[in-house]
Amino acid sequence: MSFSTDNRGSVTRRAALGALAAGAGVMAFWPRIPRSRASIPAGRKVIDYWEKWTGPEGDAVQRIVDRFNSEQSLLWVRRVPVSEIDTKAMVAIGGGDPPDVVGVFSYNVPQYALSGAAIPLDSIGAGATSIRPDWYAPAVARLLSFNGRLIAGVSSLYSLALYYNRSLFAEAGLDPDQPPRTVEELDIAADRLTIRRDGRIERAGLLPNLPLWWPYFWPIMFGGRLYDPVNDRAEFDALESVRAYEWVAGYPRRLGTAESREFGVAYNRSFHSPQDPFISGRVGMIVQGPWLANFINLYRPGLDYGVVPAPVPAGLLDPANPYGLLEADVLIIPRGCKDPEAAFEFVRFTQRRDVQEQLAREHTKSSPLAECSAGFYEGHGNKFVRVFDAITRSANVRILPQTPVWKGYAHLTEGAFDSVWRGEAAAAVCARVQARAQEMIDRSSAVRAKRMVSSEGRRAS
Amino acid sequence: MSAPTEGVRRWREVSLGLAWISPWLVGFGVFLLVPVLLSVYYSLTDYALLDVPVWIGWENYRELLSDALFWKALRNTMVYAVLSVIGSSILSVGLAAMLERPMRGAGLARAIIFLPTLVPVVANCVTWLWLFNPQYGLFNSAMGAAGVQGPNWLGDTRWALPSMVFMGLWVIGSPLLVCGAALKDVPESLYEAASLDGMGARSRLMHVTLPMISPAVLFNAVMSIIWSLQVLAPPMIMTRGGPDGATLTYSMYVYKTAFEFGRMGYASALAWVQVLLTLTLAAGALWIGRKGVFYRAG
Numbered sequence: 001m002s003f004s005t006d007n008r009g010s011v012t013r014r015a016a017l018g019a020l021a022a023g024a025g026v027m028a029f030w031p032r033i034p035r036s037r038a039s040i041p042a043g044r045k046v047i048d049y050w051e052k053w054t055g056p057e058g059d060a061v062q063r064i065v066d067r068f069n070s071e072q073s074l075l076w077v078r079r080v081p082v083s084e085i086d087t088k089a090m091v092a093i094g095g096g097d098p099p100d101v102v103g104v105f106s107y108n109v110p111q112y113a114l115s116g117a118a119i120p121l122d123s124i125g126a127g128a129t130s131i132r133p134d135w136y137a138p139a140v141a142r143l144l145s146f147n148g149r150l151i152a153g154v155s156s157l158y159s160l161a162l163y164y165n166r167s168l169f170a171e172a173g174l175d176p177d178q179p180p181r182t183v184e185e186l187d188i189a190a191d192r193l194t195i196r197r198d199g200r201i202e203r204a205g206l207l208p209n210l211p212l213w214w215p216y217f218w219p220i221m222f223g224g225r226l227y228d229p230v231n232d233r234a235e236f237d238a239l240e241s242v243r244a245y246e247w248v249a250g251y252p253r254r255l256g257t258a259e260s261r262e263f264g265v266a267y268n269r270s271f272h273s274p275q276d277p278f279i280s281g282r283v284g285m286i287v288q289g290p291w292l293a294n295f296i297n298l299y300r301p302g303l304d305y306g307v308v309p310a311p312v313p314a315g316l317l318d319p320a321n322p323y324g325l326l327e328a329d330v331l332i333i334p335r336g337c338k339d340p341e342a343a344f345e346f347v348r349f350t351q352r353r354d355v356q357e358q359l360a361r362e363h364t365k366s367s368p369l370a371e372c373s374a375g376f377y378e379g380h381g382n383k384f385v386r387v388f389d390a391i392t393r394s395a396n397v398r399i400l401p402q403t404p405v406w407k408g409y410a411h412l413t414e415g416a417f418d419s420v421w422r423g424e425a426a427a428a429v430c431a432r433v434q435a436r437a438q439e440m441i442d443r444s445s446a447v448r449a450k451r452m453v454s455s456e457g458r459r460a461s
Numbered sequence: 462m463s464a465p466t467e468g469v470r471r472w473r474e475v476s477l478g479l480a481w482i483s484p485w486l487v488g489f490g491v492f493l494l495v496p497v498l499l500s501v502y503y504s505l506t507d508y509a510l511l512d513v514p515v516w517i518g519w520e521n522y523r524e525l526l527s528d529a530l531f532w533k534a535l536r537n538t539m540v541y542a543v544l545s546v547i548g549s550s551i552l553s554v555g556l557a558a559m560l561e562r563p564m565r566g567a568g569l570a571r572a573i574i575f576l577p578t579l580v581p582v583v584a585n586c587v588t589w590l591w592l593f594n595p596q597y598g599l600f601n602s603a604m605g606a607a608g609v610q611g612p613n614w615l616g617d618t619r620w621a622l623p624s625m626v627f628m629g630l631w632v633i634g635s636p637l638l639v640c641g642a643a644l645k646d647v648p649e650s651l652y653e654a655a656s657l658d659g660m661g662a663r664s665r666l667m668h669v670t671l672p673m674i675s676p677a678v679l680f681n682a683v684m685s686i687i688w689s690l691q692v693l694a695p696p697m698i699m700t701r702g703g704p705d706g707a708t709l710t711y712s713m714y715v716y717k718t719a720f721e722f723g724r725m726g727y728a729s730a731l732a733w734v735q736v737l738l739t740l741t742l743a744a745g746a747l748w749i750g751r752k753g754v755f756y757r758a759g
Contacts, residue, residue, distance in 0.1 A: 087720040094510035111723060115511035199610075200596075212703075258613060261704065265616030266596040404509070408722040415530075418705035422618065436529070443524075447507040451515050 044076035045339065047346050048099035051155075052085040052329070056294070060362035061103075061155075067358075068349050077101075077346050089334065093117045098334035100343040103155050106143040106328040111404040113146035114448065118332040120149040124344040131351050139326050139397045140368040146402060152330035153347045156359055157368040158289040159324045159391040160217060161384070162186075162311060166304040168193055168203075168284040179308045181319070183221075183247055186285070186311040193284035194255065201255060201263045204277075206285040208248045209264045211271055215417035216410055217287065218244040220325050220398045223316050226409075227401030232445055234401075234409065236416075237427075237434035243313070245416070245426035252421050261421065274299045293364045293382035307384035309391055316396075324391035326399050328368065366392050405440040412436055504729035510719075514726060521730035531731065533706045534714040535738075537622060541710060542689035542742070544626040549685050550678055552633055557640035558670065571641070575634035586698040589628045590615070593699075615700050618707040625695055625708055636681040643677035644670070672755040679750040683743050690739045711735055 040046060053061045058081055065077045080099065082088055089102045094117075104112070112118035121131045133141040133150050144152045166176035172192045180186040190205030204210070208218060216226060224240030227233070235241070252260045267277040272295045278286040279300050286292075287310050296303050309322030316323060331350060333343045349355060353369055357376050360367045364382035366389040377385060391397055400406060412433045419429045465473070479486070504521055506514035525531050556574060560567045577585065592599045593614035601611030614624040647670060655665050671678075693712040696702055702709035702717075715735065719728035 084720075090510050090720070090723060111509070111511065115509060117511040258617065261616040262595040262613040265613055265704075266594055269590060405722070408718075408724070411717065411722070414703070415706050418703060422705055432529075439527075443507075447515050447517065450517075451512065454515065 040076045045074060045342055047075055047077045047101060047342055049077050049079050049101040050082045050085060050089060050099045051079055051103040052082060054081050057363055060359060064350060064355060064359055068346055075342050075345060093334045093336060096336050098336045100337045101346055102332055102334055103329055104332060106330050107400045107406050109151050110146050110402045112332055113151045114404050117335050118151050119335060119340050120151055121153060122150045124340055125348060131348055135370060136368055137370050137392050139399060143326060143328050143399050144330060152332045153351045154368040155329040155331050156363050156365050157328045158365055159326050159388050160287050160289055161307050161309055161387050162285055163278055163288055163292060163305055163307050164285045165281060166306055179306055180311045182314045182317055183311050184314055201259050204263055204283045207260060207264055208251055209421060210267060210277060210283060215413040217325050218248055221310050221312050221323055227403060229402055232441060234434050234437035234441055236437055237430045241430050242427050245420045245430060249420050249426055257422060290365045290382050290388045297381060307387045309387060318396060321394040321396045322391050323396045326392060326397050403441055405444050408440050409437045500729040500732060503726050504733050506726045508726035509723045510725045521727045525730060530714060534709045534711045537709055538690060538711040540622060541626055541692060542686055545629055545689040546682050546685045548626060548630050549633060549636055550682055552630055553636035553640045553681060554678060557637050557644055561641060561644045574637055577631050578634035582694045583698060586695050590699055593624055616704055618705050621700060621704060621707040628695060639677050639681055640674060643674035647673040675754040676756060679754050683746050686742050686746055687739055
């Protein structure tokens with residue numbers, strides 16, 4: 001057997017590696033336009049805008065962005081849908097690589113303001129190009145501001161109200177035109193609407209644990225504040241909170257702890273779908289935001305329902321000034337933003353009345369502005385938008401505690417709600433939350449003071 | 462020119478070796494070592510990520526002692542770990558022993574048992590959410606058909622954590638493979654000798670099979686301890702830690718503290734306690750293993 005030793009035509013290892021390296025180099029440095037930039041007209045400055053909305057609500061936001069992009073020729077907003085946005089925004093800002101505009105939540109405002117992570121809007125615009133707090137309804141202005149500075153613009157606004165199924169009311173012998181206004185009436189209606197079969201709840205009149213998204217809402221409906229900003233004190237052990245949680249405890253007591261929990265868990269993942277407990281008629285009443293109207297329009301447009309402000313104890317009833325909780329999705333310009341002036345241009349555009357009303361209509365929400373245009377309510381996707389509007393403008397509307405530890409505090413209220421549902425005494429549970437929440441608040445204040453002293457020391461030196 | 466001395470030659474060799482592994486060294490340093498060291502520092506500060514850290518000494522560690530959620534998360538995680546380790550050890554050994562016997566379809570059964578390991582965790586969780594649904598879930602429907610009212614698996618504080626453990630056992634593929642490989646490695650001569658000595662099936666299992674595969678069982682147990690102390694996604698997706706904190710696991714509390722409550726310093730302290738706990742338990746398992754595990758010579 002003979003082997004050829006002729007290497008002509010073969011490639012050496014060095015040559016092969018060299019060719020590979022050269023190919024990789026060409027690929028790496030080949031001038032190309034990323035797909036995300038391909039559609040951007042030449043000469044426009046790009047503004048990256050992180051927003052949480054997806055689906056039809058995201059499409060509505062995109063239409064606002066498209067409108068901005070078409071109305072001027074210097075800037076180009078690129079919307080980036082981002083999940084868990086407050087977490088990711090925090091990491092991006094902390095890491096020094098933030099987008100230009102971020103859509104976070106109103107409860108983020110104090111934390112961002114105190115740490116200087118959001119550029120106050122009143123520090124950018126001036127005179128005719130400014131954004132002024134008096135553009136907004138008073139409670140909305142409070143949501144967007146901290147320590148007298150306007151920190152954020154509003155993206156969309158929501159409050160909570162009671163949805164009730166008129167057909168089920170009629171079926172249960174209740175007057176659909178006389179929905180409950182007080183918690184006492186609410187309990188009666190809830191009991192009448194409830195159907196039980198074989199020891200299980202087949203239909204619930206109302207379950208305060210469905211959805212369990214706002215365990216802190218009930219103390220507010222009983223007149224509580226949750227937090228005293230003047231004295232920097234939590235108020236979860238206030239009489240209003242204890243009474244609210246005692247009222248909540250009445251539901252598992254009447255319906256059975258295990259049965260009511262089972263019903264709640266069964267629908268935990270069905271919200272905003274055709275199996276949504278309210279849309280599917282498995283609950284007669286539910287406390288929800290204005291967006292539910294959107295899903296009713298989508299999945300069961302023929303549903304005969306009504307919306308009223310969430311009931312309160314009889315002593316608090318004030319039809320002209322309903323109680324409620326106001327929250328908002330807000331726009332901030334983060335610290336480290338490449339071009340705050342350009343970002344401000346976009347935020348300012350979104351605060352224009354016609355733009356705000358376009359988004360509010362598409363999200364079936366009320367307008368956050370102090371004044372609505374004459375045609376705002378006509379053909380609005382939410383036929384009960386005036387109820388939400390009344391809550392927004394009410395003297396009794398509350399906003400969430402403006403403290404940087406709110407998320408931790410809110411988490412405590414989730415546990416408290418569960419404990420009360422399980423049968424623990426409301427007063428003891430509220431006292432426990434109060435103690436821990438105050439501990440977090442005190443610690444946060446102490447660290448803030450320490451931080452201030454050290455930064456003043458640095459400045460002095 | 463004189464030849465390089467032994468020292469110079471050795472230094473050149475070391476330098477060359479370091480140069481070759483430098484990509485890993487740089488990656489390890491930048492993405493692991495530095496963050497780990499920083500987290501030690503952050504655990505001694507109040508750090509909200511958005512602001513500069515403020516030195517507070519041992520305050521975070523002191524706060525842990527009075528934090529009810531910390532103790533609840535720790536207790537839940539320990540219960541989860543104990544149940545998972547025991548459950549997965551018994552199940553993996555049992556199934557491996559069953560599948561190693563000559564039978565038709567053993568390969569297919571192994572593939573089916575391994576399949577859930579390949580399913581993304583979110584898909585697993587969503588599937589199990591529906592299986593556990595108290596009103597429409599498969600388990601309660603089947604139990605209902607048998608005349609038994611099923612529990613509220615994820616909504617009852619007594620059932621929620623055991624349900625999570627039960628779900629975790631579904632992903633038994635990897636420990637099963639390890640046990641299966643160990644079983645294959647048991648010399649046939651030992652079984653023959655045991656049979657000649659008059660040992661029954663149970664005695665062979667206790668005195669031949671288990672000692673021979675004990676290193677694999679220990680390996681599975683240590684891995685299971687490490688994984689169960691880090692469990693995050695299932696409770697996060699399925700229960701958000703509820704009901705009443707019954708499924709709040711340690712990693713979930715660390716995540717929430719860091720990224721939801723924005724308390725990176727406190728979360729770092731929590732994480733270091735978790736590291737120490739994991740090391741202690743893993744070391745404990747290995748120490749026990751030294752006494753109870755049989756290693757073949759050679």
